[in-house]
Amino acid sequence: MPDYQLLIFDWDGTLVDSIGRIVESMHRAADACELRRCSDAQVKGIIGLGLPEAIVSLYPELVDPLLIERFRLRYSEHYLMLEAEPSALFAGVAESLEVFRAMGYRLAVATGKTRHGLQRVLEGRGWSDYFDVTRCADETASKPDPLMLQEILAHCGVSPRRALMVGDSSFDLLMARRAGIDSVAVGYGAQSLTALSAHEPTLAIDCFTELRAWLERRVDMQRIGVSAHVG
Structure with missing residues (x-):
């Protein structure tokens, strides 16, 4: 695991x-x-x-x-x-990201947006420095080329097996596979979970809070495993 x-x-x-x-x-x-x-x-x-x-x-x-x-x-x-009125975050996103940070995860964004477009929305939310690193399509190769993810991994000093890509399109999941990274398929965005299942994601979710629950369960299981091993 x-x-x-x-x-x-x-x-x-x-x-x-x-x-x-x-x-x-x-x-x-x-x-x-x-x-x-x-x-x-x-x-x-x-x-x-x-x-x-x-x-x-x-x-x-x-x-x-x-x-x-x-x-x-x-x-x-x-x-x-x-976007004069910024698009809303999906339900549970803001709270879950805060939980992820508190759990010690590093957070990154890999997007097809331009740098100018992403920076505009991040600044609008007061998130200019929220993520450890962000990469945009106009400053690297577009998805599904894995270069975007490889650059994020290099910046963070994290190996592919220690990273998880979360996305709603086949381009996200194919990019993750090419980079050797596990993926989470999001079914409430651009493409259905049926379409995304062909890319064999590690997890498929219908709402963002399912990701939070899944990660929390994993952490709990790891703690139990460590405790049992020590005992």
């Missing part, structure tokens, strides 16, 4: 309830650029990727760099307008 030291979280759809805003912003960008609207399911299927990779995945026919940049700008403008 690995003794986890580092918990790594995706942001959108894992900690923050922002999926609906991402989908709407993609639709509005398509309208502004006179492109077909993708279905909600198609948009949810690319959440987790960096924005440039997401646009190319949804619209492989786009080859004009100027049109791609126009799409990116329209998406960003609409998303920022919606």
Whole structure:
């Protein structure tokens, strides 16, 4: 049973309830650029990727760099307008993160957001220095490349078997597998647990507090095991 030291979280759809805003912003960008609207399911299927990779995945026919940049700008403008009132944390996230810190876990974020976008929301919540390290898609390789996680591990000096990646997309879980890290599949975000099960997560949850309960049970079991061994 690995003794986890580092918990790594995706942001959108894992900690923050922002999926609906991402989908709407993609639709509005398509309208502004006179492109077909993708279905909600198609948009949810690319959440987790960096924005440039997401646009190319949804619209492989786009080859004009100027049109791609126009799409990116329209998406960003609409998303920022919606985020004038920041997306809410999912139920139990704030309290659970505090518990994790008190339990001695190191906390990190691995996200498809840009550095500017993540910094804006962290500052808005007073969390600028809350996490031990954060990595964003525009400063490293986009998910599911494992580089983002490898950089987090190196920064924290933690081995892959001592880390746990928590995410709501196949990109999160595939990235974790490629980095040799255990994963937790979140079923309340972009993708269903049925879709995520193909990536063989260590744990699958329907609400964030299930992760807290699971980790607390593990710690209790380890303590019992140590006590029994000493006795």
